[in-house]
Amino acid sequence: MAHHTGIMAAYEEATKGYEEGGIPIGSVIIDQHGVILGRGHNQRIQKSSPTLHAEIAALEDAGRQRAEVYRNSTLYTTLSPCSMCTGAILLYKIPRVIIGENINFKGDEDLLRARGVDTVVVDDKQCKDLMRRFIEERPKEWNEDIGETS
Amino acid sequence: MAHHTGIMAAYEEATKGYEEGGIPIGSVIIDQHGVILGRGHNQRIQKSSPTLHAEIAALEDAGRQRAEVYRNSTLYTTLSPCSMCTGAILLYKIPRVIIGENINFKGDEDLLRARGVDTVVVDDKQCKDLMRRFIEERPKEWNEDIGETS
Numbered sequence: 001m002a003h004h005t006g007i008m009a010a011y012e013e014a015t016k017g018y019e020e021g022g023i024p025i026g027s028v029i030i031d032q033h034g035v036i037l038g039r040g041h042n043q044r045i046q047k048s049s050p051t052l053h054a055e056i057a058a059l060e061d062a063g064r065q066r067a068e069v070y071r072n073s074t075l076y077t078t079l080s081p082c083s084m085c086t087g088a089i090l091l092y093k094i095p096r097v098i099i100g101e102n103i104n105f106k107g108d109e110d111l112l113r114a115r116g117v118d119t120v121v122v123d124d125k126q127c128k129d130l131m132r133r134f135i136e137e138r139p140k141e142w143n144e145d146i147g148e149t150s
Numbered sequence: 151m152a153h154h155t156g157i158m159a160a161y162e163e164a165t166k167g168y169e170e171g172g173i174p175i176g177s178v179i180i181d182q183h184g185v186i187l188g189r190g191h192n193q194r195i196q197k198s199s200p201t202l203h204a205e206i207a208a209l210e211d212a213g214r215q216r217a218e219v220y221r222n223s224t225l226y227t228t229l230s231p232c233s234m235c236t237g238a239i240l241l242y243k244i245p246r247v248i249i250g251e252n253i254n255f256k257g258d259e260d261l262l263r264a265r266g267v268d269t270v271v272v273d274d275k276q277c278k279d280l281m282r283r284f285i286e287e288r289p290k291e292w293n294e295d296i297g298e299t300s
Contacts, residue, residue, distance in 0.1 A: 049210060050212070056201050056206075059200050059201050060199060063200065066299075082241050084234060085237070149218060
């Protein structure tokens with residue numbers, strides 16, 4: 001699957017989140033056959049959840065899977081994954097991560113690379129614009145989501 | 151708070167999980183005043199969840215908190231935290247982690263230490279015995295929980 005298709009599906013999730021009044025980060029997990037196993041967006045505001053980041057929500061949506069499934073999948077996310085989501089990728093040995101952008105936030109990408117995960121940043125303008133807009137509108141919620149003081 | 155008290159609360163959570171037919175790992179988060187902010191146990195089997203490990207469940211139970219709260223708390227867990235839970239600890243900059251045991255599984259403890267988290271393993275017999283028993287009884291579920299093939 002081309003990077004663009006997966007990132008567009010993740011971006012659709014991010015826009016759903018924005019429309020719900022939430023933090024606009026989206027993620028999808030796509031298997032080796034191009035099938036979307038799981039999709040989701042950040043649920044901090046909608047579900048008062050400190051752990052349902054987009055990537056975690058996509059893993060939850062995919063449900064319980066065998067180790068082999070994760071090891072043949074690709075995770076797409078609109079924004080560079082934080083330490084927790086990086087750790088989830090490492091836990092399940094997802095071998096490839098495609099990231100919309102890392103300008104508004106740079107997570108633990110270097111750890112992904114150090115552990116051998118094929119990590120690509122596509123620097124997508126739509127992802128950047130939507131996230132920048134949210135951060136400008138609601139800096140307090142954004143800082144809470146990344147464990148920062150505001 | 152003495153390590154023992156926090157680990158006993160985490161162990162109570164682990165036993166609840168075992169009694170429910172689940173993976174017996176428990177965790178609690180305790181603030182600087184000794185108050186339990188959140189508690190939980192692994193929910194893979196009970197809720198078909200690939201991400202509600204004990205530590206994530208405890209964070210969810212604590213709910214949305216300000217960055218300052220996490221930065222003055224201690225996380226207790228019956229078993230060495232996997233990469234995802236390690237990443238969650240790093241995301242929220244929880245400065246201190248007390249681990250029941252790391253004999254049945256050793257997670258990403260070294261990363262916690264490398265990032266400056268005060269990480270103590272108390273090598274608790276009850277935690278070890280309960281986890282060993284579960285792994286012997288249900289190796290398939292256990293391997294699934296740590297992303298391993300079985």
